[in-house]
Amino acid sequence: MTSRSPLAPAAFPALPDIAGVTRRIARAHYKEWDRCDLTYIELAPGTTVAGVFTRNVCCSSEVELGREQVKGGSGRALIVNAGNSNAFTGYRGREAVEAIRAQVAEHLGCAPGEIFVSSTGVIGVPLPKDKAREGVAAALTAAPCSWEAAAETIGTTDTFAKGAHASAIVGDRTVEVAGIVKGSGMIAPDMATMLGYIFTDAAVAPALLQAMLTKATAGSFNAITVDSDTSTSDTVLLFATGQAGNVPLASWDDAGADALYAAIEQVALDLAQLVVRDGEGASKFIEVQVSGAVSDESARRVALTIANSPLVKTAIAGEDANWGRVVMAVGKAGEPADRDRLAIRFGDHMVAKDGLPVEGYDEAPVAAHLKGQDIRIGADLGLGDGRATVWTCDLTHGYISINADYRS
Amino acid sequence: MTSRSPLAPAAFPALPDIAGVTRRIARAHYKEWDRCDLTYIELAPGTTVAGVFTRNVCCSSEVELGREQVKGGSGRALIVNAGNSNAFTGYRGREAVEAIRAQVAEHLGCAPGEIFVSSTGVIGVPLPKDKAREGVAAALTAAPCSWEAAAETIGTTDTFAKGAHASAIVGDRTVEVAGIVKGSGMIAPDMATMLGYIFTDAAVAPALLQAMLTKATAGSFNAITVDSDTSTSDTVLLFATGQAGNVPLASWDDAGADALYAAIEQVALDLAQLVVRDGEGASKFIEVQVSGAVSDESARRVALTIANSPLVKTAIAGEDANWGRVVMAVGKAGEPADRDRLAIRFGDHMVAKDGLPVEGYDEAPVAAHLKGQDIRIGADLGLGDGRATVWTCDLTHGYISINADYRS
Incomplete structure (x- = not known):
C-alpha cells in the first residue's frame, strides 16, 4: 500500500469474531507483486445472503452471476480476487468465475451458486484460470487469518485497511455485525472498485436480510462519491450465519429486527465513510x-x-x-x-x-x-x-x- | 492573460467588419487590474436579436433580463462586464443592470429593453454601480476598436482571445457572420462563465434568427464540456443588423436561409471548440x-x-x-x-x-x-x-x- 491517507483512522478497529465466518488468504500472483491477493471466506452451512450490485450495464461476470446467486438466498463462501477485475472479458471471464465456483463448491460439498466471487483490478484482461486455481487451492488449506489481513488482501490502491463493527440484542442473544470494505476512488475501474462485505452471526431469512441491506445501502454506500464514476464491479454482500442461536428473524416486526438493522446500518455507514476517507488524493x-x-x-x-x-x-x-x-x-x-x-x-x-x-x-x-x-x-x-x-x-x-x- | 493554452491557434483570425456593428472598450476597474474590462458594442437601428441562456436556476439578473429582452426581438447595444458576474446578488444586482440599460438607452435614444448586458466574474458581489456608470460613460465615447481587442476585453481567465467567422450568399448579397466568445472552464462560476456573441449583417426576422441560434447551439455550445459544471451566467446572443441589404429572411424556406444558417453553425462550432481549447489546464x-x-x-x-x-x-x-x-x-x-x-x-x-x-x-x-x-x-x-x-x-x-x- 502507498502512503496512508491523511484522513485514515489511527488504527484498524478490533473486530469481533463472527461465529461461522472463517477467513483465509493466499497468493494468486494476479500481478507482479509480493502480497496476498486472494481472499477466501468460508461461511457455516445455513448462512443466508443478500447483495446489492453496480447499476453499470457494462458489469463484470462476477456481478451478473452474483445478482442471480443472491436470489438463492444461501451462501457458503466468498472469494475475492485483487489485481484483475475480469470485467469486459466476455465468455472467457465468465468461464474463469465458473471455474472458481466449481472448485470451491467441490471442496465444501455445496452448490456452485452458493460460492460468491468478486474481482477488482484492471479491466479487459480475463482472469487467468491457472493462477486462480492455484491461488484458490492454497487459500482453501491456509491457516485462518485476522479481519485486518483479509481487509488488506481485498484492497488494491487502498492506502489503509478498512473495517467496522456493531452489535445488537436480538431476543435473548447479543449478535455481532462486522464488515470490511475496499475502494479508494468512488471507484477507479482499474483498481479501485468498491467491494464491501458485512457478516453477522444473527439468523435472518434471506428476504428480510435483502430488505435490510437495500435500506442500509441508500444512506451509506449510495450516499458517497469520490469522482462520480460508477464501477463495472461494485458489490456489497451481507451474510448472516445464524450461529448466534436467536430465533430466526423473518419480518421487520420480529423482536430485535430493528436493533439488528440499526447495527447493520451503522456498519454500512462506517465502511462507506472509510471509503471516502481513502478517496484518491483526498485531503478533506x-x-x-x-x-x-x-x-x-x-x-x-x-x-x-x-x-x-x-x-x-x-x-x-x-x-x-x-x-x-x-x-x-x-x-x-x-x-x-x-x-x-x-x-x-x-x-x-x-x-x-x-x-x-x-x-x-x-x-x-x-x-x-x-x-x-x-x-x-x-x-x-x-x-x-x-x-x-x-x-x-x-x-x-x-x-x-x-x-x-x-x-x- | 496568463500563459497561453498549448491548444490555442497560432493567432486571432482576421474577422471581417460587420456593417452596423461598432465595438468600443473601456476601463471600469471592476478589479484591481490594469486592463479594459467593459465592452460596448453598438448595433445599428433595426438590428434583430436571438439568445440562448444557462438553464442554471440560480442564474444572474443579466440572464433573467436577457431572456425577457430577446422576446422583444430588437437589440441596439451590448455591454459586457468582466471581473464581476453580479450573480446571486438579489435586488441590488438587478438594480445595477437596470442602471446600465437606462444609461445606454438614454445615450442611443432607444428602449432599455434593447440594451443587452452580460457580466462575468466573482459571484455574490453586487456589480458596483458607480464603477459601471463611469466605465459605460467612457466606453460610449471611446474610439472604435478591433474584434481582437473586444474579444480580449470580455475575457477573464481566458488565456487567448477567441473569434471566428464565415460568410454566405443570401439572394444577391454576400453576408458576413463573425463572433467572439469567452470561457475557459466549461465555466468556473468565478471567472469563466461562457459568453458568446455572434453578429451578422444579414437581415433576418427575430423568430427565424432565434430558430437558427437554437439549432446551431445544440451541436456546438451544448456539445462541449470542460468540467461538467454549468454557469449561473452562460449566454449566447446572435445579432443581425440587416445592413447587407438582402431581402429580409423570415422562413427556413426563403432563398439563402440555409446558407446563412450553415455560416452561423460554423461560427458557433468554431467558437465552442475554441472554448474547449482554452479549457482550464487543458493539454489535449x-x-x-x-x-x-x-x-x-x-x-x-x-x-x-x-x-x-x-x-x-x-x-x-x-x-x-x-x-x-x-x-x-x-x-x-x-x-x-x-x-x-x-x-x-x-x-x-x-x-x-x-x-x-x-x-x-x-x-x-x-x-x-x-x-x-x-x-x-x-x-x-x-x-x-x-x-x-x-x-x-x-x-x-x-x-x-x-x-x-x-x-x-
Missing part, C-alpha cells in the same frame, strides 16, 4: 447536507451534484470559502430550487441567505472551518421538508497523479 | 463520437458521460490507452447499452469489440495517437442509428491549480 472529508428540498430524493440529487462538482471540490482543496460554487451546483442540479430562498452554510456559519450574501458576512470563522480536515457544507432550499446527507472528499493534485499516471 | 483536445445508440439524444448523453468522466479525462492526460474507463463511462450513462455489442476506438484504432478486447490488440499505434494533442474516442453501441459528437479536454494538474488556488 466533506459532508454535504441539503434540507428544504421538495423531497428526500430531490435533496439527494442536489447533494450529490454539490458533492460531484469539480469546482466545489477544488475550492475545498484550496481551503477557499467560495460559496458561489455551491450556489452554482444547486442551480445546475435540475431539481426544484428558488435562487431567492436559498441559504448556504459552511460548518455552522451561514454565508448566504435569501438569494444574497448575509449582511456583515465575516469570512474569518468560515476560513478557520475550511482549514480543518472535516468540512461541512449545508444548503437549505427553503421549499419543503426533503433532506439528505452525502459524503465526499476534495479534488486535489493527488487525484490527478494517481489517475493520469496509473498504468504507465 | 478530445473529440468523443458515439454511434449505434437508440437515438441521437441517447448518444449525446453517453458521449457527455464519457467526456465528463474524471477517470477518462485523467487517462487521456496521462496518454494512457485505458479503454476500460470508456467502457465504464458507457455503462454508467443510464442509457440503453449492451456490453457484448460495444466497440471502442481510439483514433482510427479499434481496441475492443463485441464485449472484449480485439484479437491481437496492438497498443503501439494507439499509444502513438494518444501522444498527439487532438484525441478521438469512438464508442459504437451496436443498437441503432443514434449518433452524437461532443468535445472536451483532459483533466490535469493545471485544472486543480487554477481552481483550488483561484481566490486565495
Whole structure:
C-alpha cells in the first residue's frame, strides 16, 4: 500500500469474531507483486445472503452471476480476487468465475451458486484460470487469518485497511455485525472498485436480510462519491450465519429486527465513510447536507451534484470559502430550487441567505472551518421538508497523479 | 492573460467588419487590474436579436433580463462586464443592470429593453454601480476598436482571445457572420462563465434568427464540456443588423436561409471548440463520437458521460490507452447499452469489440495517437442509428491549480 491517507483512522478497529465466518488468504500472483491477493471466506452451512450490485450495464461476470446467486438466498463462501477485475472479458471471464465456483463448491460439498466471487483490478484482461486455481487451492488449506489481513488482501490502491463493527440484542442473544470494505476512488475501474462485505452471526431469512441491506445501502454506500464514476464491479454482500442461536428473524416486526438493522446500518455507514476517507488524493472529508428540498430524493440529487462538482471540490482543496460554487451546483442540479430562498452554510456559519450574501458576512470563522480536515457544507432550499446527507472528499493534485499516471 | 493554452491557434483570425456593428472598450476597474474590462458594442437601428441562456436556476439578473429582452426581438447595444458576474446578488444586482440599460438607452435614444448586458466574474458581489456608470460613460465615447481587442476585453481567465467567422450568399448579397466568445472552464462560476456573441449583417426576422441560434447551439455550445459544471451566467446572443441589404429572411424556406444558417453553425462550432481549447489546464483536445445508440439524444448523453468522466479525462492526460474507463463511462450513462455489442476506438484504432478486447490488440499505434494533442474516442453501441459528437479536454494538474488556488 502507498502512503496512508491523511484522513485514515489511527488504527484498524478490533473486530469481533463472527461465529461461522472463517477467513483465509493466499497468493494468486494476479500481478507482479509480493502480497496476498486472494481472499477466501468460508461461511457455516445455513448462512443466508443478500447483495446489492453496480447499476453499470457494462458489469463484470462476477456481478451478473452474483445478482442471480443472491436470489438463492444461501451462501457458503466468498472469494475475492485483487489485481484483475475480469470485467469486459466476455465468455472467457465468465468461464474463469465458473471455474472458481466449481472448485470451491467441490471442496465444501455445496452448490456452485452458493460460492460468491468478486474481482477488482484492471479491466479487459480475463482472469487467468491457472493462477486462480492455484491461488484458490492454497487459500482453501491456509491457516485462518485476522479481519485486518483479509481487509488488506481485498484492497488494491487502498492506502489503509478498512473495517467496522456493531452489535445488537436480538431476543435473548447479543449478535455481532462486522464488515470490511475496499475502494479508494468512488471507484477507479482499474483498481479501485468498491467491494464491501458485512457478516453477522444473527439468523435472518434471506428476504428480510435483502430488505435490510437495500435500506442500509441508500444512506451509506449510495450516499458517497469520490469522482462520480460508477464501477463495472461494485458489490456489497451481507451474510448472516445464524450461529448466534436467536430465533430466526423473518419480518421487520420480529423482536430485535430493528436493533439488528440499526447495527447493520451503522456498519454500512462506517465502511462507506472509510471509503471516502481513502478517496484518491483526498485531503478533506466533506459532508454535504441539503434540507428544504421538495423531497428526500430531490435533496439527494442536489447533494450529490454539490458533492460531484469539480469546482466545489477544488475550492475545498484550496481551503477557499467560495460559496458561489455551491450556489452554482444547486442551480445546475435540475431539481426544484428558488435562487431567492436559498441559504448556504459552511460548518455552522451561514454565508448566504435569501438569494444574497448575509449582511456583515465575516469570512474569518468560515476560513478557520475550511482549514480543518472535516468540512461541512449545508444548503437549505427553503421549499419543503426533503433532506439528505452525502459524503465526499476534495479534488486535489493527488487525484490527478494517481489517475493520469496509473498504468504507465 | 496568463500563459497561453498549448491548444490555442497560432493567432486571432482576421474577422471581417460587420456593417452596423461598432465595438468600443473601456476601463471600469471592476478589479484591481490594469486592463479594459467593459465592452460596448453598438448595433445599428433595426438590428434583430436571438439568445440562448444557462438553464442554471440560480442564474444572474443579466440572464433573467436577457431572456425577457430577446422576446422583444430588437437589440441596439451590448455591454459586457468582466471581473464581476453580479450573480446571486438579489435586488441590488438587478438594480445595477437596470442602471446600465437606462444609461445606454438614454445615450442611443432607444428602449432599455434593447440594451443587452452580460457580466462575468466573482459571484455574490453586487456589480458596483458607480464603477459601471463611469466605465459605460467612457466606453460610449471611446474610439472604435478591433474584434481582437473586444474579444480580449470580455475575457477573464481566458488565456487567448477567441473569434471566428464565415460568410454566405443570401439572394444577391454576400453576408458576413463573425463572433467572439469567452470561457475557459466549461465555466468556473468565478471567472469563466461562457459568453458568446455572434453578429451578422444579414437581415433576418427575430423568430427565424432565434430558430437558427437554437439549432446551431445544440451541436456546438451544448456539445462541449470542460468540467461538467454549468454557469449561473452562460449566454449566447446572435445579432443581425440587416445592413447587407438582402431581402429580409423570415422562413427556413426563403432563398439563402440555409446558407446563412450553415455560416452561423460554423461560427458557433468554431467558437465552442475554441472554448474547449482554452479549457482550464487543458493539454489535449478530445473529440468523443458515439454511434449505434437508440437515438441521437441517447448518444449525446453517453458521449457527455464519457467526456465528463474524471477517470477518462485523467487517462487521456496521462496518454494512457485505458479503454476500460470508456467502457465504464458507457455503462454508467443510464442509457440503453449492451456490453457484448460495444466497440471502442481510439483514433482510427479499434481496441475492443463485441464485449472484449480485439484479437491481437496492438497498443503501439494507439499509444502513438494518444501522444498527439487532438484525441478521438469512438464508442459504437451496436443498437441503432443514434449518433452524437461532443468535445472536451483532459483533466490535469493545471485544472486543480487554477481552481483550488483561484481566490486565495
